[in-house]
Amino acid sequence: MVTIKDVAKLANVAPSTVSRVIANNPRISEKTKRRVREVMEELGYHPNFQARNLASKSSKSIGVIMPNSTYHAFQNPFFPEVLRGISMNAHENLFGIYLSTGSTEEEIHEEIVSMVQGRRVDGIVMLYSRVNDLSMRYLHECQFPFTVVGRPYENEDRVTFVDNDNIYITKQVTNYLIQLGHRDVAIIGGSKDFVVTLDRINGYKKALEEAGISFRPEYIVHEDSTKNSIKTAVTSLMALPSPPTGIVTMDDMVAYEATSHLEKLGLLVPHDISIVGFNNLMLSEHSKPPLTSVDTSTYELGYHAANCLIEKIKEPSMLAKRITIPTKFIERKSCAQRGTHNI
Template sequence: MIVTIKDVAKKANVAPSTVSRVIANSPRISEKTKKRVREVMEELGYHPNFQARSLAAKSTQAIGVIMPNSAFHAFQNPFFPEVLRGISTSAHANKYGIYLSTGSTEDEIYNEVTSMVQGRRVDGVVLLYSRVNDKTMNFLQQSNFPFVVVGRPYENEERISFVDNDNIYSTKQVTKHLINLGHHNIAFVGGSLNFVVTIDRLNGYKLALEEANIPFNEKYMVHEEYIKENGREALHSLMSLPSPPTALVTQDDLIAYEMISYLEEIRIRVPEDISIVSFNNLMLSEHSKPPITSVDICIYQLGFEATNCLIEKIKMPNTLPKRITIPTKFIERKSCERKK
C-alpha cells in the first residue's frame, strides 16, 4: 500500500500542509513538530515525491554535470570520481540530484547539453573542463542558463563564474623547483592544447624557463595525443634527442606513472637519471615507486565550491559572476633529485 502525505498528517496529528512544510524544511515549523513528523514519515516508510514537487515549483532540483568525454573514459582518470565527490556533497546538502552527461565527442556533448537546457531537465550545469572555442559554453552563455566552469574560461572570463587553481603560478613554481635542483633540460609532457588548463600550465613552465634564461625548446614538448597513440615511442623519441631531458613536468599523476614505467623498461632510473614532477596528488602518486612529487590541486574542493556557486546562481539569478581560486599544495616526495 502506498503511504500518502495525508497518512503521515493523520498519524502525526497535524495538517497535510504542515507535513509539506516539514519536507521543505520551512522555518515556520517548530523543531519539535519537525521531529515528530519526520519520525512518523520514517515509521510509515513515507518518501516525498520530489519530482512532483519540482514540477509544481518549475524546478527539477537537479544539476547537470558535463565531462569532457564519455563517462567510460572519464572514470579511468581518478580526477573525475574525486571532483564528483565534491559536487555530490554540495548537491546532497542542498537537496539536488545529479544528471551526468554521456556524450563521447564534442558534438555529442553539445547536443546533450542543448537537450538538457531546452527540455528543462536540470536547473543548472557544471562544466568539468574548459575547452578552447567551446560551443557548449557559448550556448550556455547565450541561453543565459545557470552554469559554472571548473577551469578558467578561454574567453569572456569576466562574465562567467568559474572555479580553478592558479595553474600558471603553480607550474612556474614546480619548474623553478627543478631548475633549483640544477636541471636545465626540462620537458613538458602531456595535456591537450585544446584545453585551457594545458595552455596555462605551459605558460607557467615557459615563464620559469624565461626567468632562468633557459631557452624554450619545442622538442621538449610531448602532447597528450602522441602519448595516447604510442607512449613508449613518444618517450623513446624524447630520450633519444642529442641533449635528452633530465627532468619532466607532467600534466598529471597518471602520465607521470606511465612515464616511470616506460623509463624503467629502457633502464632509465627515477630520480637518479631523470626527475619528475606532476599534478593532482592522486593516491597512486604516493604509492608509486618512487613516490611522485606532485601538486595537490584540491580536486574535491574544486567540485564542492563549483556546485555551491552554481546553486547560489540558480537561487539568485542576478548574482554577479565569480572567480574562485582554490590554493594548491606542493607535495615533495622522492621522484626528484639534484642533477649530478
C-alpha cells in the same frame, strides 16, 4: 492514501509547514521538523518529489559534463574524485546528478542542448574548459545556470568557475626542478584544446624566463591520455640531441606511464631523470619511486563547483564569481639534485 493534510493534522501544524519541512526550510525550527518527520514516518508518508518538481518546474537535478565519454573519463582517477565532491554537495542540497555520456564534442553539445531545452536538469557543471567551446558559449548565451571546473577561455568575468592557479603552480613546480640544477626541463602537456594545458605551459615558460633559460619548443610535447601517446612523447624527448633531465607532466597518470617508458629506454627516475606530476593520486606515494606531485584538492574543486551552481539555481541574479582552490606541493623521491645522480 496518506496525504500532506493527514500529516499536518496529526502533527498539529499547517500543510504549508509540512511542505517547508520536506524542503528543509531553515526557518522551521528543529523541534517542529523532528515532530513532522516522526509523523511522516508513523503514517508511512513519502513525498512525491517528482510531482513536486514538475509543479515547480524544477528537476532537482544537476548535469555533470565530462570532457569525453564516462568510460574514458573514469579511467583517470581525477574524475571520480571531483565527482565525489559534486555528489556530496548535491546530496546536502537534495539534488540528483545526471551524467553526460557523449563521446565526441558534437555529441556532448547535443546532449547539453537536450538537457537545457528539455529541462532535464536545473543547472550544469562542466568538468573542463575547452578553447572556443561551443557548449559553454551556448550556455552563456541562453543564460542557463552553469559553473566550470577550470578557467573559461572567454567571458572569464561573466562565468562562475572553480580552479587552481595553474599558471602559478606550474611556475613553482618548474622552479623546483631548476633549483635542483635542471636547466633542460621538458613538459608533457595534455590536449592543446584545453585551457588548463595552456595555463600550465604559460607557467612553465614564465619559470624558464625568470631563470634566464632559453625556451625550447621541442621540450613541449602533448599527449591524448593514451599509453601509446605517452610512449611517443617520452621517446621523442629522449631522442633529442640534448634530452631533458627533468620533466613536468600533466598529471600523475602521465608521470606513471612516462616513468615506465623511461625504464624501458634504460633510464631510471630519479637517477637519470627527475619527474613531477599533478593531482597527487592515491597511488603516488606508493609508486616506485614515490612521485613528487601537486595536490590540486580535486574533491574541493567538485564540491565548490556544485555549491556555486546550486547557489546560482536558487538565486539566478547572483553575479559570477571565481573561486581559487589552494594546492599543496608534495615532495617525494622522484626528483634529485642535478649532478647527484645524473652526471
